[in-house]
Amino acid sequence: MKEDNRIYDIAGIGIGPFNLGLAALCAPLSELQTIFLDAKPEFNWHEGMLLPGSTLQVSYLADLVTLADPCSPYTYLNFLRQHGRLLQFGIHESNVITRREYNRYCRWVCSRLSNLRFNWKVTMVCYEAARQCYTITGSNPQTGAIQKVVARHVVIGVGTQPSVPGFAMPLLGDRILHSSQYLSHRAMIQHSKQVTVVGSGQSAAEIFYDLLQTGREGDQQLAWMTRSARFYAMEHTKLSFEMATPAYIDHFYRLPEHQKTAILQRQDSLYRGINYELINAVYDHLYDRMTEGNVMPATLMTNVALREIRPAGGNWLLRFYQEEQDAWFEQHSRHVILATGYKTTQPSFLEPLHNRICYDTAGNFKITRRYAIDPDHTLFVQNAEMHTHGFTAPELGLGPYRNAVIINTILGRDHYPVDGPTVFQQFSAPQRPNSDGAA
CATH class of the missing domain: 3.50.50.60 (FAD/NAD(P)-binding domain)
Structure with missing residues (x-):
């Protein structure tokens, strides 16, 4: 030892x-x-x-x-x-x-x-x-x-740690993988005839865009599926950036526990969205291929939740649920990339x-x-x-x-300076003064 x-x-x-x-x-x-x-x-x-x-x-x-x-x-x-x-x-x-x-x-x-x-x-x-x-x-x-x-x-x-749906855990390998393993399988996936990317965040967008540029030209069927309501961009405004400060941390920390959970669910676009330039680059690439008459078969769908994966003749059968329509549908894929985040x-x-x-x-x-x-x-x-x-x-x-x-x-002392109130907006309600005028 x-x-x-x-x-x-x-x-x-x-x-x-x-x-x-x-x-x-x-x-x-x-x-x-x-x-x-x-x-x-x-x-x-x-x-x-x-x-x-x-x-x-x-x-x-x-x-x-x-x-x-x-x-x-x-x-x-x-x-x-x-x-x-x-x-x-x-x-x-x-x-x-x-x-x-x-x-x-x-x-x-x-x-x-x-x-x-x-x-x-x-x-x-x-x-x-x-x-x-x-x-x-x-x-x-x-x-x-x-x-x-x-x-x-x-x-x-x-x-x-990578977050993977429970039904997919036993199937993880060379052809069903979390996005964190993408680069080590990239060469194989680039030559795949059917690839499905599941997820709505930056990692899903980067992988989808990478395959648009480098995948099999002409006959690769590429799908980008997400249960999110849209392919949304990360907020990129200065007043939104003020929420990434100690002042907002102070405000959030003081909130009741049940409030915090609900608030985080409404803040996806502050930390889970896609880079604005990348979303536009995806669209522009698809548009350019269309104008050249060389359209790569690509499917992009929102409001669809992946609920099941099972083997099907050498490929995978993916079962999705369209939440707005209350409808189920299936599609086949050779490779599945789960850009389903981390926990x-x-x-x-x-x-x-x-x-x-x-x-x-x-x-x-x-x-x-x-x-x-x-x-x-x-x-x-x-x-x-x-x-x-x-x-x-x-x-x-x-x-x-x-x-x-x-x-x-x-x-036990402030060696490094810590930022104080560095925002223009106020996150918490003003404190009500006591009867003697003190807050």
Whole structure:
């Protein structure tokens, strides 16, 4: 067994963009000893969806650190400077970057940090009351060697897991797959005669557009099906952007629990919509093929819910329900791509901490405003707080803010500035004054 005898101030579990940003913001703080653990051999962000030309839906300023510390050596602009591309980026005049570029930037940050440990799969976290510390046990996926570290605070950033309908789970493989696996199957799917993409978000749109451009020309039957009422664009207005701020998080956090669920259901276009330019690009591509007399058979349908998949003569028979018409119909497909989103799950390695973690009536983490799931503020979560803090939980641009809050909480002082009221609109009703005039 390999055991690190140090007691770290922070141990991060999972090295995705959020915990990587936390590691970068912790790096210059000499008073914090930190370590970040991940089961993968190296950093790769949504590698199954790193399609050529696909872009982030946020500004390049929403990198790992800029919105908390623009002077950090780990900014995207410094990445460009170090690679001799800063001037060209200025000439390029684009506010967004590709996913592949973002992944390259994150891997560059990884190469400059000494507090990251890959090939470190966490299997159990226990609390030691005597030392007031957490013991984190794990193993090396390649060698099987058992490893342990001890830390006073733990930040859980394991990300979300692909969400797949229950009836499709037993069928997953080379020809029925979640969108997160698309790139590794792309070559085969491009040559398929029948492909059905299920879902309404950005991933579904990117895959459908990719196949429009690269699939079998002339005889590929391509379908894009969604239960959503329309193929809707993500809201792209400045007053809507104000909702991706700490001010709106404060408002949402104070709302009753039953209100939050209903509100989130009405906010799809704030975080699940499709990039406006991409929706238009899909239409323009279909239009251009039509004008050239070379129409690719393509079916686009909304208000249709996939309810069943079963084998049918070497293909798959898909059974859909048209919700507005209360009607059922079927279609065949050789390949099915389920762009059905992601879900938050509670990691099994936290089971020994059940008595320390706070839960709400639905069994979800009861998360404090400062992102802790225990009353002592020693256990924190990243991107697991949509039900408490709102739709901004997966927002890359809010990562530096959340990390600043976590670091400041652990330090007991405000090392990183945290944005105050930075919006023009008011989200909550004015407080009524008491009889003596005080609010």
